[in-house]
Structure formats: C-alpha cells, structure tokens
Amino acid sequence: MSSHADDLLHLLDERGFIHQCTDADGLRNVLAARSLTAYLGFDATADSLHVGHLQGLMLMRWLKRAGHRPLLLIGGATTRIGDPSFRDSSRPLLDQASIAANMRGIGSAFARYLGPEVPVVDNADWLDGLGYLDFLSRAGRHFSVKRMLGFDAIRSRLEHSLSFLEFGYTLLQAYDFVELARRHGCTLQIGGADQWANIINGVDLGRRQQGLDLYGLTMPLLATRDGRKMGKSANGAVWLNADRLAPFAFWQFWRNADDRDVGRFLALFTELPMDEVRRLGALQGAELNEAKIILATEATRLAHGDTAAQAARGGAASLFGPGAPDHGIPTLALAQARHAAGITLAELAVEAGLAGSRGEARRLALGGGLRLDGQAVADAEQALPAGAKQWQLSAGRKRHARIVLAAQD
Structure with missing residues (x-):
C-alpha cells in the first residue's frame, strides 16, 4: 500500500475535511493504485457560491495537488426539485432562465479555485431526456421505500412535509453518480455530511446496476462557534463572486472570525503547512490578531487573487476617511x-x-x-446630506463603504 495514499488521507483528516467514508480501506487502495476522478456537485440555487461551499472546493484542490482529477457537476436538472436533506421546507422552484443565469455565475468560482481546465458537467444532459418509466426501471427498482424512509435526511422532513417530487431527489443524485462513472470514469463522490444518504445510494446503485466499485466521502457540516451556519454573517451570505461581495468585505469576514475558529479555519481554508497552522492557532490575545490577518489574506487570495487580497489588507490597516485613497475598500458611485x-x-x-x-x-x-463619517445615525431613513462629494458609511466598527458622488450626469 502506497504511503502517498496514506499521506493524502491523513492530510485531509488532519485538516478537518473527513467526516465519513463508505470504505476507507478500499479508497486508500484505489488512491495507492492510480489517479482517480472525484466529483463534487452543486445545485444552481443562486448566481454565486458562498463560503459555505469552500470546504468542498478546498478538498478538491488538495486532491488535484495529489495528482487526482476533480470533476464538478452543476445540477441544471436537480435544481428544479431541490434537495430536501435536513430542510424544514421546500426550496422555491426556479424557472429555467434563472437556473441558467445562476449556472453562469457559480461557474466562475470553479475556475478560480481549480483552474479553467477542470471539467464542469450539467446533469440536465442526461436527466432531461430520461423518461419516467425508464428512470424507475433503471434506478427505482433497486431501492425499497422502507430503506429510504430510514434515512435521517428523509425522516426529518416527514415531520414537516415532503413532496413526492423531493422524495425522488436522492435517487436522481444516485443516478448522477453512476452516469458520471460511465461517462467520465468517476469513482469518488465528495459532499457535506448532509449528503451521506444520497452518496451511499449512488454507491449502492453503481454496485447493483453495473457491478461498479464506487466510493463516497463526506465532510463535517460547519458552523461558526457563535452558532451561525458557515457561509452566513450578520449581513447575509458571504459570497465568493466579487460582484456580489467586494473583496474587502470578504477579507473582513475572515478577519472578524471568532478567536476559537481561527485554527480550524486556517486548516480548512488556506494551504499553509499544518505546523504553521498549529502555531498560528495557538496564539493568544493580541497576537491572535496577526493570525486572523493571515487567515483573511490567504482566504481572499484564493478567492480573488493576490492583488485584491493585499489591497484589502492595506485598506484595513488604515481605515479611510474623506479624501483618503481607496485601498480596495468597497466604493459605491452615486448618481447626482x-x-x-x-x-x-x-x-x-x-x-x-x-x-x-x-x-x-x-x-x-x-x-x-x-x-456616517464616524457619527452615529439615529434614523436610517434620513436622506444623505448635501454639501459633500463623498461620505463614509459604516456598520459597526469593522465594516465600511465609501459613497462617492459621481460626475454630473
């Protein structure tokens, strides 16, 4: 057995990426024997990914660095249903135009994290043309309703409501895995811990339908120490696309991480060696601020490039005032x-x-x-005052934006 495979699984586990694996010994043997293809799927529910998706993208970066082949799937078909796993209610159904726009938006993050050469596929390519009876014959006959009702992801929804449409989602994802194995030689699916049932159904379908040896690996579901779901802030989702969230605001999200999260986030969301991660994560008091700055800068560099990361770091080092240079702090141009x-x-x-x-x-x-310009505002519905050409608008002490009056229309 190759030490290379052991080293990779050990690295992924040490950095916090591994929650469950369908067959750890079998996967270790495959990693030792050859380069494998692994896939990570996303439904197109928004036009940008957010930091809650970063764990999977970072894991795929490590697989790629070890010589394996990442494959990304966008659920152009399954987005029209919505994964019911551990949700209290159905997702709003999107029309085809919205899904297409979202697919274009999230595709840009793939290239930034994994390179433009990484293949991206759409499950609408095979699901849209699949007839209902054909699907039941190929996939449905291999699963018992009793077994499916035993999955926590399904059972939790039965306490609220679960449509037949959503009930079939797990079989569609299982079918995706087998189709990717057939079309692309994909043998490993990556997903969050809430995807466990969907993943093992794909592993089972591949074995029953075609005698395939497929593997699944899930990552822990992340929440910040203050209880927020990873990807959310007090201000909403922390988007990866710069047109949804300025790089400076992205940098600030990481800079404002809870002290208790710093070591964990450095391991997951940067590529610093683990010795350095442990050193930085062990810092206390004022010294921990330097670790947060490194976390913010490294995470922003991966998302937006080194120039944007350094600009955001420079902007934070000297909070701007009227007439100060931009330094990457978000600026809103206001028409007169x-x-x-x-x-x-x-x-x-x-x-x-x-x-x-x-x-x-x-x-x-x-x-x-x-x-506004450092002075507390009692009434947010007051008009922006006249007599200036630029203003500093702040939310709390760490989030700022510059409002600049545009040239005469």
Whole structure:
C-alpha cells in the first residue's frame, strides 16, 4: 500500500475535511493504485457560491495537488426539485432562465479555485431526456421505500412535509453518480455530511446496476462557534463572486472570525503547512490578531487573487476617511440625480452591502451601529446630506463603504 495514499488521507483528516467514508480501506487502495476522478456537485440555487461551499472546493484542490482529477457537476436538472436533506421546507422552484443565469455565475468560482481546465458537467444532459418509466426501471427498482424512509435526511422532513417530487431527489443524485462513472470514469463522490444518504445510494446503485466499485466521502457540516451556519454573517451570505461581495468585505469576514475558529479555519481554508497552522492557532490575545490577518489574506487570495487580497489588507490597516485613497475598500458611485432625489442612508447601506435590507439598516441604526463619517445615525431613513462629494458609511466598527458622488450626469 502506497504511503502517498496514506499521506493524502491523513492530510485531509488532519485538516478537518473527513467526516465519513463508505470504505476507507478500499479508497486508500484505489488512491495507492492510480489517479482517480472525484466529483463534487452543486445545485444552481443562486448566481454565486458562498463560503459555505469552500470546504468542498478546498478538498478538491488538495486532491488535484495529489495528482487526482476533480470533476464538478452543476445540477441544471436537480435544481428544479431541490434537495430536501435536513430542510424544514421546500426550496422555491426556479424557472429555467434563472437556473441558467445562476449556472453562469457559480461557474466562475470553479475556475478560480481549480483552474479553467477542470471539467464542469450539467446533469440536465442526461436527466432531461430520461423518461419516467425508464428512470424507475433503471434506478427505482433497486431501492425499497422502507430503506429510504430510514434515512435521517428523509425522516426529518416527514415531520414537516415532503413532496413526492423531493422524495425522488436522492435517487436522481444516485443516478448522477453512476452516469458520471460511465461517462467520465468517476469513482469518488465528495459532499457535506448532509449528503451521506444520497452518496451511499449512488454507491449502492453503481454496485447493483453495473457491478461498479464506487466510493463516497463526506465532510463535517460547519458552523461558526457563535452558532451561525458557515457561509452566513450578520449581513447575509458571504459570497465568493466579487460582484456580489467586494473583496474587502470578504477579507473582513475572515478577519472578524471568532478567536476559537481561527485554527480550524486556517486548516480548512488556506494551504499553509499544518505546523504553521498549529502555531498560528495557538496564539493568544493580541497576537491572535496577526493570525486572523493571515487567515483573511490567504482566504481572499484564493478567492480573488493576490492583488485584491493585499489591497484589502492595506485598506484595513488604515481605515479611510474623506479624501483618503481607496485601498480596495468597497466604493459605491452615486448618481447626482439620485442624491438630489433624497436617497436614504438605509437604501445606501443595502446597496453598499452593509445591510441585507432596509429593515436591517433601521435596526442597525436603532442599536447605534450605523454611522456616517464616524457619527452615529439615529434614523436610517434620513436622506444623505448635501454639501459633500463623498461620505463614509459604516456598520459597526469593522465594516465600511465609501459613497462617492459621481460626475454630473
């Protein structure tokens, strides 16, 4: 057995990527014998991925560095159903135009993290043309309803409501795995811990239908120490695409990590050696701030490139004031006509990414957390004052945006 395979699985486990594996010894033997193809799937529910998806992308980077082949799947077909796993309610159904736009948006993150050469496939290529009776014959006959009802992911939804449409999702994902094995020689599926039932169904279908040896590996579901689901902040989702969240705000998310999360996040979301991760994670007090800056800069470098990461770090090092250079801090250009019409601070807070809604901006102001040029704002619905050409709008002490009056329309 190759030490290379042992080293890879040990590295993934040490960095916190492994939760469960369908057959660890079998996978270790395959890794020792040859380069394998592994796939990671995403439904196109938004036009950008967020940091909750980063764990899978980083794991695929490590597999690629070890000589294995990443394959990414976008669920152009399954997005129209929505995975019911551990959800209290159904996802809103999207139309085809929205799904297509979302697929274009999330595809850009794939190239940044795994390179433009990494293949991306769409399960609509084989599911859209698959007849219902044909699907039942190929996949449905291999699974008992009793067994499916035993999965935690399904059982938890029965307490609320579960449509027949959603009930079939796990079989569609199982079918995807077998189809990717047939078309691309894919033998490993990666997913979050909530995907365990879907993954083992694919492993079973491959064995029963075609005698294939397939493997599944799940990652722990992540939450921050303060209880938020990974990918969320007080301001909403932490998007990977710069047009949804400025690199400076992305950098700030990591810089503001809970002290207790720093070591874990350095292991998962950077490529620093583990000796350095352990050293930085063990820092205490004021010294831990340097570890947070390194975490923020490394994570931003992977998402947006070194130039954006260094600009964000420089911007944070010297909080801007009127007339100060941009340093990568998000800037919102405001048309003079909108200013003259009386645009409110609440509207600007939403547009600048400082609040998820006008209601959130109002609550922020009531709590003393909304400031204009350093002064607390009591009423977020007040108009942006006249007499200046640029302003600093802040949410709390660590999130800022520059509002700049555009040239005459």
